[in-house]
Amino acid sequence: MFRRLTLAAAITFAVGTLHAETAPPDWIARSNADAQPLLDLTARFSPESATDIGLKGYDEKTADLGPDVDKRQRAALVEVRQQVAGRLAEEKDPNVRQDLQILAKQIDGNIEGIDLNDKYLLPWFDAGQMIFSGEFSLLNAQSTPEQNQAALGRLKCYVGMAAGCTPLVDQARARTTERLGEKGLLGPVKADVEQKLGNTQRYVDGIRKLFAEKKVAGSDEAMNKLDAQLKQYNAWVKKTVLPRARTDFRLPEPLYAYNLRQVGLDIAPRDLIGRAQLEFMETTYALQMLAPVVAKAEGLPDGDYRDVLKALKKKQLAKDKVEPVYHEVLGKIEDTIRTQRIVELPKRQMAMRVASEAENARTPAPHMDPPPFVGNTGQRGTFVLTTGNPPADGDATQTYDDFTFEAAAWTLTAHEGRPGHELQFAAMVEQGVSLTRSMFAFNSVNVEGWALYSEAEMMPYEPPAGQFIALQFRLLRAARAFLDPMLNLGLVSRDRAHDILVHDVGLSEPMARQELDRYTLNSPGQATAYFYGYTRILQLRAETQTKLGDKFDRKAFNDFLIAQGLLPPDLLADAVRTRFVPAVLDKK
Template sequence: MVALLCSLLLLSSAVARAQDADARLRELYQSEYAWRQQELAQVRDDDGWRSGGRLPRVDAASQQRRLAYWEQSLATLDQIPLEELSEEERINAAVFRRIVTTLANDTHYRTWEAPLNSDTFFWEGLYPRMGGFDSEQAYRDYIGRLQDLPRYFAEQQANMRAGLARGYSVPGVTLEGREQSLEPYLATAEDNPFWSPMTAMPAAIPAPRREALQAEARRAIDEAVVPAYRELLAFMREEYLPRTRTSLSARDLPDGAAFYQSQIEGFTTLELSAEEIHALGREEVARIHAEMVATKEASGFDGDMPAFLEFLRNDPQFYAKTPHELLAFSAYVAKRVDGALGDTLGFLPRRRFTILPVPDAIAPFYTGGRGGLESCLMNTWNLPSRPLYTLTALTLHECAPGHALQAAIAREAPGEIPEFRANNYFSGYGEGWGLYTEWLGVEMGVYDTPYEHFGRLSYEMWRAARLVIDTGLHHYGWSREQAQAFLREHTALSEHELTTEIDRYISWPGQALAYKLGEMLIRRKRAEAEEALGPDFDKRYFHDLILGLRSVPLTVLEEQLDHWVAAGGPDPYAEFDTGY
């Protein structure tokens, strides 16, 4: 009896400690997330956080204040005994640590002094691409952000000048012509892109107030937005671009080796060295090349690989003649995928996405496509550089079962996760899933011809080549031409895509590594699960587990998949009424 009582007391004590540790952790990540949203100038309403009436402060003093906060958050996290946390809170702790470590590292290395790269700029994305806002207050806040643009741009320019002064900038060769994306914002009133939300005001706002808001928006565009963009364009052309660095490698930046390693870990969520990643990339390139040779032979082409690549790059049969044809091809692929999703996933979301062209202002230097919750953007600029034989893989990756579907499931999947996780994205997880879905398309039967199969392999080779090229550029000191030659030799990408992609890797160290490393982990864990579970393996449950976790570090994903296999590969939503 005494022994039993002691056991109960010990159990009670352990439960109390776990509850205390869980509570301390929740307080930490909830406080940090709310603080971070306020720092990003977000406000909370009934639907969660949204943009408020100003833009975030990005000046050096604000950045240093944030660094101090994140360093203190990590110190507080270190004081929480992880072994006493519940299983779910252990996952939350690992996710929180990775998020805050990456934020602190980026701030420590002052990445805010170069707030742009070859295809992403701080002056883009400041207004909704589709539709408007739901309320009058949201419109008033939007006008407030327009009025705040001069201050925001001035702080960004001050940061960029500080970066130039210490030798920290984006390599100039990767920014050629990018300042042209500022020109549409020099138009006044209704001709300015910032006017677009004002044409989609809800009828619930009375006509007199709609007219008053539109008048305020016109003044804000003409008196704040246009002058801010005009000044920024002059700064880019006359001051920044002429003084950007001519070297390419991240190792040439201040404290470059440590900075590059921090970017590797931030984007991949793995603790791998540049040397290890380079070697993995070489192995994958060799493996995929053998598959490409076999697929070329299956196509019946009579010639060697360079001749086949030349044929694919230049034969008119492989290229759309109009933007509509390209978009229609992508839409047809997406609809065929719909027919196979029921055998691929257990839980399917209600939300749907659309397929749109990349906006003209950014299309010349934008990627071939990009997907998200509401839409997939397909690039219809320079159609001779957009082969249809790769569009099947691209649609799988960006639309479904890739990013658009992934984002919808993250919103709708059963099971509660903390707010800070629901609004977070790890490249290794997200892009790893996207690349995995390209391979999954083979299983789903959506590749019709040997050319489309080769296009998929070319895309997989492209991601494997990134492991070699990114580390080659930023660790081994490759030249731009050397990187282009490697990609040209091993893939069927067009010359335009070759150029824009290499410039992206140069200007965004580490980001390109996430895709292949994430996909390799998912495919490896699936092979292990299939072998361990045999006939009990259900790919629907495997995929549901991955997507139900939402975005997590790859180390957490691997750990959770191992637990799932050890439990016999169960339906992760068995306890929920999901309707399937």
């Protein structure tokens, strides 16, 4: 997974110019102009997101959580939607029209999300995580000295020390308080609130460490205020929000259905469950067939695939060896991509690093931090190697061993790095695509689908242990696609889902907890997107190979997919059918 850019309720809007190695077609300039009105939404409601994507001038500003924020944001979205509708009525270019349709769909989804949240959910805010993310945007490995200094200005705004700024915790408290009397609203899930409150001190310590590493002077007073304010806020949450919290994690069905649509699913949940269960069984057979090969190659006892997996995971890498091993694997993967003509590699080298404790708390799984898409001057996406999911109670006895053994490096590098997410983002920066296709078309199905497809493309060229873990992760994605909807529809218990993840998929206890929290607390519906997006690309590949026969060229096909940006599956399939296939068939 990679950290998603967000704008208040759901989506980030931005405009600007992607840094491309060659001049983009004229239609891209027109498409980007159509996105121009959305700039105000980013700047007005989420300056932190503006920073993330590379917009200038907002680095010392903070999120708008003021009175009537949802109503004001909704009104602004409606206004932009009307402008998009007007452009659609007059635009003739098919590429620009396609982008306008994407914009319209995303805006409609944002409006629907605001309405559903307003109808069903009591608002509350993880203030510590919000502030850490806002500061990390300006204090990360690729931030400039100017941004490092701006981080102090943003921090002062967060705590109310800057002119015109109200402390973020005060705004967050007010937005919750004004709706506490509405008894029909669902409170947050108790376990989720407790986990987030348990992470707060890690965020504070993480920000202090970032200021120290960047040698930004003068942060002590603001940091002390932040520490005190967050402690007071957390005490208020425990006293006021927790009594309204619920133990049943399930969302109202309209909200869960909305989540599935927003991540890109266009299939009924029960149909998805059936497909995923079939894939799960077929993958367990494949794992069992490969288990004796892996055992022989690695000098392990032969047996059930679960036992072979446990033995592989015992070969843990020392913390200082994790990044070097991943770099070595990356080099081998890139050599294979070139020799096997799988896809065009980016010109720039891939960046990776080990996460801090605060990052582990915010995003426990390895992930890709995207590069700025606006005004990019050479910044790269970064593959972040995390080392754990810290429990709220500080219990350090559980071992998180799912990513820190050598065999796992192959499929994780293919997924998060190359030819997966990092290649997607680097190609968009280098080649130049419209902003709509790089950001506004984003959903988990089209992004994660490519990453799983990348795993499959690399799997035949990996050592047996690497292939084995690739299958294990494919098993996990199938499990996600039936456990997430089954949990949210009340068709399976959390205990039974835990047993499947630990016993059959082979996850550690901390990662199983992370997975279950993901399905039930943090992002219900999102985890289904991996499996579904992968199947859509495989179906499109099969259809294209069937039609082209010996004229099919894998590298040309994959390069075409990448060149489209982050198109949803239906639009991607349409592009392949109407442009790629005819172009190949027309060749003499």
